[in-house]
Amino acid sequence: MKQKVIDKMPAKLDFIQSATGLVLALFMWGHMFFVSTILLGKDVMYQVTIFFEGYYFFGESYPIIVSILAGAVFFIFIAHAAVAIRKFPSNYKQYTIMKNHIHTFNHGDTKLWFWQIFTGFAMFFLGSVHLYIIMTNAADIGPYASADRIVSDWMWPLYILLLLAVELHGSIGLYRLCVKWGWFEGKDAKASRIKLRRAKYAVTIFFLTLGFLTLAAYIKIGIEHKDHAGERYQMVQSVSQGVKI
Amino acid sequence: MSEEKAPRILKINVLRFDPNDENDVPHMQTYEVEEAYGMTLFVVLNEIREHQDNSLMFDFVCRAGICGSCSMLVNGRPTLACRTLTSKLDENISLAPLPLFKLIKDLSIYSGEWMRGLNEKLETWIHDKEQEINVDKLEERMEPALADEIYELDRCVECGCCVAACGTIQMKPDFVGAVGLNKVARYHLDPRDKREDEEYYELIGDENGVFGCMSLLGCQDVCPKDLPLQSKIAYLRRMMLTTGLKS
Numbered sequence A: 001m002k003q004k005v006i007d008k009m010p011a012k013l014d015f016i017q018s019a020t021g022l023v024l025a026l027f028m029w030g031h032m033f034f035v036s037t038i039l040l041g042k043d044v045m046y047q048v049t050i051f052f053e054g055y056y057f058f059g060e061s062y063p064i065i066v067s068i069l070a071g072a073v074f075f076i077f078i079a080h081a082a083v084a085i086r087k088f089p090s091n092y093k094q095y096t097i098m099k100n101h102i103h104t105f106n107h108g109d110t111k112l113w114f115w116q117i118f119t120g121f122a123m124f125f126l127g128s129v130h131l132y133i134i135m136t137n138a139a140d141i142g143p144y145a146s147a148d149r150i151v152s153d154w155m156w157p158l159y160i161l162l163l164l165a166v167e168l169h170g171s172i173g174l175y176r177l178c179v180k181w182g183w184f185e186g187k188d189a190k191a192s193r194i195k196l197r198r199a200k201y202a203v204t205i206f207f208l209t210l211g212f213l214t215l216a217a218y219i220k221i222g223i224e225h226k227d228h229a230g231e232r233y234q235m236v237q238s239v240s241q242g243v244k245i
Numbered sequence B: 001m002s003e004e005k006a007p008r009i010l011k012i013n014v015l016r017f018d019p020n021d022e023n024d025v026p027h028m029q030t031y032e033v034e035e036a037y038g039m040t041l042f043v044v045l046n047e048i049r050e051h052q053d054n055s056l057m058f059d060f061v062c063r064a065g066i067c068g069s070c071s072m073l074v075n076g077r078p079t080l081a082c083r084t085l086t087s088k089l090d091e092n093i094s095l096a097p098l099p100l101f102k103l104i105k106d107l108s109i110y111s112g113e114w115m116r117g118l119n120e121k122l123e124t125w126i127h128d129k130e131q132e133i134n135v136d137k138l139e140e141r142m143e144p145a146l147a148d149e150i151y152e153l154d155r156c157v158e159c160g161c162c163v164a165a166c167g168t169i170q171m172k173p174d175f176v177g178a179v180g181l182n183k184v185a186r187y188h189l190d191p192r193d194k195r196e197d198e199e200y201y202e203l204i205g206d207e208n209g210v211f212g213c214m215s216l217l218g219c220q221d222v223c224p225k226d227l228p229l230q231s232k233i234a235y236l237r238r239m240m241l242t243t244g245l246k247s
């Protein structure tokens, strides 16, 4: 039998879209847990920061590690956007058709798709700004440095929008991954879909709440620290050892 | 004895248009019909045509959800009119033809042409690769469970509701839609069809096929025959991905 020559690219692109989406969404979960450690106190957040800078492995902090990590995430982010852009309406006509369809059909999952496209588009800009700043200023992460960036460097409006976009986009994306590939489908696909959708809402609400509480905590610190913006945080323990400058 | 409630007066708003009449433009026309017990939209439309307006056009054959002719948008939702009870709806009911298909007039569409094109494109028939047809040969046996599974997918009546409900196909009319993907899944299950996975990949392994589906699941939610479209599309996607990533 003759061997068929098939174009493998469409399969690969779909795989890349889903794989990068999954990695980004799970990374965002981890990311949220790390940044939210500020709610447990400045010391805890500081320890998480120096952990990622390799302090507990090398005895010294290397922010370049964080730069490399952020660069890797940026790369995956760009790959995801490049592949997912295929799904955007590609001209005004398609856009109006879809808008009309969403309007007349009034169907939950189709509306979710609109939000996913909308938030995805917003993240081209919001996500890029954030990732670039973190990549190039990896040394400036910490209880005071981050809070100063949010308040004194005016990042808070961007972070509010980015938080909304990423949490909506990520959880809708994970839900879609499940129905798209048939994960957790079980015997009764309908029943599992209802459960998945509930889980999706729960995840969105959980991470949005945690995210806004975290952002509020940084804003509070940032406002209190406004007059000393630029100063770095020192752990209380180090203060007692007289290291504080 | 409790008093009978006066029957509702249904306001049926129909999107009317005759593409063959140069002077006609799409417009809404409202008819009032007194609701009766157990009334379906099939009854309502015939009532209108018989007593109020014999120019109103719509399709029916079986009036039992079997032929798939009477699909239309009911309050924006694609469904079979003969299976829609008015008691489940509000007094104000809007009816429109399914989008995407060729409009004949008013609610009547030419979905047969579209479906035929689809079937030809996807070659929805058994490919057994035997050179000669031997009518004396016994057909191979099939497990009853598998026969049931195939039969389940064969229940598609080509009504086109899933097409009208699919945002992807509205934007990209070359997409094969859930009806097409369901048919491919049906032949792929069938052991009498000897096509290789690569041959299936050639049919649906691209953006017009399974990789174009954005999993909006409108199809699943409107299919009047309640076919397992979500599961079958996911199954094809997994299968086509493995075929595509295989060396």
Ligand code: HEM
Residues within 6 Å of the ligand: A014, A017, A018, A019, A020, A021, A022, A024, A025, A026, A028, A077, A080, A081, A084, A085, A087, A088, A116, A117, A119, A120, A121, A123, A124, A125, A127, A166, A169, A170, A171, A172, A173, A174, A176, A177, A180, B213, B214
């Ligand atoms: C510039 C930034 C981004 C753009 C333009 C973008 C765009 C998109 C689009 C259009 C889709 C829908 C694909 C479809 O309908 O099949 C999608 C899916 C997805 N996105 Fe994003 N996205 C971005 C960033 C992110 C981020 C930061 C995350 C992590 C939270 C993420 C997670 C996901 C997931 C999990 C999916 C589902 C994947 C799939 O359906 O295969 N995306 N993205």
Ligand code: SF4
Residues within 6 Å of the ligand: B155, B156, B157, B158, B159, B160, B161, B162, B163, B178, B179, B182, B222, B223, B224, B225, B226, B227
């Ligand atoms: S899959 Fe369902 S909705 Fe689509 S054409 Fe067949 S019966 Fe109609």
Ligand code: SF4
Residues within 6 Å of the ligand: B162, B165, B166, B167, B168, B169, B177, B178, B212, B213, B214, B215, B216, B217, B218, B219, B220, B233
């Ligand atoms: S899941 Fe959505 S995109 Fe895919 S065929 Fe069904 S309605 Fe269309």
Ligand code: FES
Residues within 6 Å of the ligand: B059, B060, B061, B062, B063, B064, B065, B066, B067, B068, B069, B070, B071, B080, B081, B082, B083
């Ligand atoms: S008339 Fe045959 S399906 Fe409605």
